[in-house]
Amino acid sequence: MxxxxxxxxxxxxxxxxxxxxxxxxxxxxxxxxxxxxxxxxxxxxxxxxxxxxxxxxxxxxxxxxxxxxxxxxxxxPSDFAPFDNIAALGSECRTGRVVLRAGDLLTPLGVAAAASFGMRNVLVLPAPRVAVITTGGELADPDEALIPGRIRNTNGPMVAALLMEMGLDPPLVVRSGDNLDELARAIVGVDRADLIVLTGGVSVGKYDLVPDVMKSLGAEVVFSKVRQKPGKPLLFALREEQLLFGLSGNPLACHLGFSRYVAAAVRRLAGDVAVEDPEWGTITEAIRPSSGRTHFVLAVSTQGGSPDRPWMLSILPTVGAADIFGPCRANCYVEVPPGSQPIAVGDRLGFRWLGKPVRPRSHGCSCGRS
Structure with a gap:
């Protein structure tokens, strides 16, 4: 009308x-x-x-x-024109126009458009189910007494928080000791998960059991090392239709491994197939690249205030791959390609934001006027 x-x-x-x-x-x-x-x-x-x-x-x-x-x-008043302030029938959406396609990001405006067609429900891809398994008999949860020889389980809460920051429900977090059978039972016990994140146990130590347990469960290990710093030990495996990521037990390496690899897989499972190009920012502190490896550095990005310098990147100091205190304010990470020359103050580098949310995407339906 x-x-x-x-x-x-x-x-x-x-x-x-x-x-x-x-x-x-x-x-x-x-x-x-x-x-x-x-x-x-x-x-x-x-x-x-x-x-x-x-x-x-x-x-x-x-x-x-x-x-x-x-x-x-x-x-x-006399200064009006014919048809002023009239929304004519069909002017907003003509017959046959497709408004939503399968695979589109379902935004609040998309929900409003679907509601205008009388659609109470829209078929969407569900958010992926993710489980977290922390490995290591030395781990103590935050509410446990810390006795000599034990360390806090920081990776479990951190990975859970990273997943919830993406908009997922709180994941199931399971602890496993340094025992092959116990770890296998933990993985089998979360069979309904679309994706499993394991932390620790992926390097070459005596109690790094994740590669062995993958073989015992018949999982296909796609890779187990990546030329990067931090987090060179990083495993990815397939078990039937289930994705499994093994991240370093060092918290900083674990965080960057999640942000660079696991987050992309979660978005892909949610239907987001877009490949995002990095933003570019100006470095405010010098960086010495890692020889022969991609170097990930956590940073704080702030607006630069000028068209030629839209983002300024303040590198956060760290003391090794286990440091969670220096970089805990980070909102992005800088990616320094392998073989780069030393990065000087004022140089421009690509960076990626941390914590991009997962949103539902329409699946298998189109909405149009009939």
Missing amino acids: DHTPDPGAILRAPVTPDVALDLVLRMSRPLRPRRVPLLEGVGRPLEIMTGAPCPAGTQAVIEKERVRCEGAVAAL
Whole structure:
């Protein structure tokens, strides 16, 4: 139906561009949304509310704040044009137009569009189910007493927080000791997960059991090392339709391994196939690259205030791959390619944001007028 986006007065007399004087006409009763009025005399203005249907013959709708009313008499301005403030039938969405496609990101505006077609439910790809397994008999949860020889389990809460930051439900977090059978039971026990994140146990030490347990469970290990710093030990395996990531037990390496690899897999499972290019920022501290390896550095990105320097990158100091205190304010990470020369203050480098949320995507449906 033709309707108006603004409250005001309807004029149904012919509208011409050479009107020089205000029109003083007698007002009739107001029109409200959901109420289709009866036709009244041509030339008599009607009061109309936002969203109400326009009666046949409406020439223009004049905003309420531009109409002067004295009792039942209204003075209308002369500087309006034909069809002002009228949203004509089909002007917003024509017959046959596709509004949502399978694979589109379902934003709040997309939800509103689907609702306008009377769709109460839209088929979407579900958020992936993710489980976290922390390995190591030396780990103590935050509420446990810390005795000599044990360290805090920081990776479990951190990976859970990273997943929730992406918009996922709180994941199941399981602890496993340094025992092959116990670790295998932990993995089998979360069979319903689409993706499993294991922390620790992926290097070459005596108790680094993740590669061996993958073989015992028949999982295909795609890779177990990456030329990067920190986090060279990084495993990815496939077990039927389940994805398994083995991240370093060092918290900083674990965080960067999640941000660079696991987060991308989670988004892909949620239907997000877009490959994001890095942003570019100006370095405020010098960086010495790692020879022959990609070097990931956590940083704080702030707006630079000029077109040629939109982002400024402050590198956060760290003391090894286990340091979680220096870089805990990071909102992004810088990626230094292998073989790079030393990075000087003022150089530009690519960086990626931390914590991009996962959002539902429409799946298997299109919405259009019929």
